[in-house]
Amino acid sequence: MTRLASSDFPFTAVAGQEPLKLALILCAINPHIGGVLISGPRGSAKSTLARGLSGVMPSLDSEHLAPFATLPLGTSEDRLLGALDLEQVLQDKQVAFKPGLLSKAHGGVLYVDEVNLLADHLVDQLLDVSASGVNRIERDGISHEHAARFLLVGTMNPDEGELRPQLKDRFGLMVALSNQYSLEERVQIVRLRDEYDQDPQAFCDAFKYKQRNLKNSIRLARHALEQVRCSDELRLEVARRCHLANIDGVRGDIVWIRAAMTHAAWRGAKVVVLDDIQAVEELVLRHRRQVKTQNQSPPPSPPPSRRPDHSRSPSQNKGNQPQDQESAQGNQTNEHNDSGEWGSMEPHALASSAPINVGVQIESNGQSSTLACIDEMTPGKRKGKQLSGYRPDVAHPVERSSADGIDWFRSIISQPQAWPPKELIHKPAKTGQAVLHLVLLDTSASTLSQGVFAHAKGVILDIAHHAYLAREQMAILGFGQDGVASILPKVRAPKEIADLLEDLGAGGGTPFRVAIENASQYLAKQHKATTGLKSQTYILTDGRTQADVSDLVLQGNTVLIDTENAPVKRGRGQDIAQHLGAQYVLLSSLLENC
Structure with a gap:
């Protein structure tokens, strides 16, 4: 090439x-x-x-x-x-x-x-x-x-x-x-x-x-790398720092020693010094460092006779010498000032309610789903009602073929006299199917009334529970307060997310359109990356927004759970569901049926 x-x-x-x-x-x-x-x-x-x-x-x-x-x-x-x-x-x-x-x-x-x-x-x-x-x-x-x-x-x-x-x-x-x-x-x-x-x-x-x-x-x-040596004292220092960083296994130790020896070779030295260890420390630990739990013991102190060598590297630098700098950091926060969509109320944290049992069934054609309460007393049986809101007139993405392409070798050798082969043999479909549960949670100030926010967290707990049992993936985006933020990046659904939701606060306005735009782009990438992906999006909101989303599309199945708890609806939950081609359900109906 x-x-x-x-x-x-x-x-x-x-x-x-x-x-x-x-x-x-x-x-x-x-x-x-x-x-x-x-x-x-x-x-x-x-x-x-x-x-x-x-x-x-x-x-x-x-x-x-x-x-x-x-x-x-x-x-x-x-x-x-x-x-x-x-x-x-x-x-x-x-x-x-x-x-x-x-x-x-x-x-x-x-x-x-x-x-x-x-x-x-x-x-x-x-x-x-x-x-x-x-x-x-x-x-x-x-x-x-x-x-x-x-x-x-x-x-x-x-x-x-x-x-x-x-x-x-x-x-x-x-x-x-x-x-x-x-x-x-x-x-x-x-x-x-x-x-x-x-x-x-x-x-x-x-x-x-x-x-x-x-x-x-x-x-x-x-x-020159073949001639570089690293002392046992510095190897012990690397092990101590890896222990303090609480990294899994010893791959980090191995990579750190290799990187330090390479850094020494790069500056023209034959012996690793402490500067080489420190120059690559953040590069090695950034994606391996973990929060230390309370029950873990501190690292053992090195023996007095085996103290790390704190000698410095030579001051001379050769041409193209890389400078030891800290890795750049700076996660940015987008600032918005739309008075119609944003409020100034400070965030408040509310405890989650008990899990609200919500089961999801995705049909093979990817065009409908059922949301129902699960009877906790009778395992395997469900109660509840089919939810309205699915619009057959709305175009849904067509699922790709389950076959994994044409098996050209078998097609050719099975018909040796036919050229080209008259019948193509497809490869068998792969077992299993990727499923992604995407939750869009309204964290604006208007959701704080009458325990609505806590009940919404209860819905998420049950979605996570069922996704975990099925070994499916899950992601959570929150919109409110300072914008649209990732609460849980896409991972295999965790067994426990109660602590994550417990610390989640609400406040500010409702950047609803920005949230739907982000979700639309996110889902498009996920479907492009994973062939045959089935995605289920849950929008938990009270609908208190004037945003127009009629021009936006969310791939896969979508359910809008209206969290507004009032006799007279001020929100636009049902209208939004119609615009997005989503199923519509009231959170209050789930509470009643459960």
Whole structure:
């Protein structure tokens, strides 16, 4: 896989983002560190640096740049792993292997944008290959394996869903970026980008010596890494800090030592010092650090004779020396000032009511659902009524075929005399189906009356309980107070979320349209990332909003639970349900039936 040197913005021309540059360089020197996970907003140079890395990364073929492959969210398993080469089968009637993205990324970079939205079966494949460095394919009449050692670089937005713990731990280092810059940095970034856009070739030529020097420095550091040593005292210090960070297992210890040794090689030293440990500490611990529980014991003190060596690194720095900087942080809060939708009432926390038993049945055609109370006294039996509100005239997304494509190998060999084959044989459908429960919870001040907010929490508790038993995924968005916020990123439904809901407060106005827009975009991404996904959206609101959402669509099934508890309705819950093509139910009816 070759690319022209001028095709991408040069790595050395990117202004700022020193922590990410350091993480990428260290992994380019020592791929055994395990790749880089990047968390950050748009416009923070994530993809620019990831693409630019291949321009300074020593390749297996010295005549070309290191390969760079992008793994799209909607990619197929065949595209990732490789599959039967249909063109050669049809032309030469011979079974041949067509390489996938893992083969093309060998010796270079595999870039996964929004890796937290990647389908689970693709995640499993990545885990297997990244652990072994070998891609093995046994299907479609093909038995093939090839080397697949690559630097895995992934980006994510935590508000759109958590990354599976198995894959998160597979990334050696993590960097959290901000798109907030000083005025001087903004001027420099805009100036450099303008120069690049005007004449990309001339711009890249101006940085070719810096690019070449950095590549040579990485190559020298790779060779020097074999001579670097780390003392037992510093290994003990790493173990102590990992214990304090409460990280699972010892993978963090291993990665930390590797990264520190690589940092020492990068600065031209043969012995790891405390500065090397500290330079990579936040990169290693950011995605592994956990809150310590009360019953855990403190780390044992090191023996007096084995104190950590607190010597400092040499003051001399060589060219292209990375600076030790803290990872940029800065989660931003969007400010809104719409007087018609926003209030100034301070948030108040209310305890959750007991779970309100709400069962959901999603039919196979994805066009209707039943919401009913569950009889706690008679397991397996349900009582309640079918809810009105489903509109057959509203277009719903068409479910994809349950088959996993055409089995070309079997289609061809089963009809050896027919060319081309007259009958195509489909692969068997995969067992199991991904289900996502998305809850939109109104946390505005108007929901505080008559215990409505507490009852809404009770509904969520039951949704979470049933999703947990079915091993389905769940996400919760809250709208009110300061905007739309992620209360629970997409995870497999937790067994216990009572504490999370207990601390949840309400206040402010109702940014209803913003919430529906966010939910619409979120669901669109989830359905694109996971083939055959069934999504169930629950909107819990009192309808106290004037927002128009008639032009918005939520994929999958939607139920609006009207939490307004008043004889005369002031809210627009039923109208909103009609506009969204959602089923409509009163929270009060659920309370009565239960």
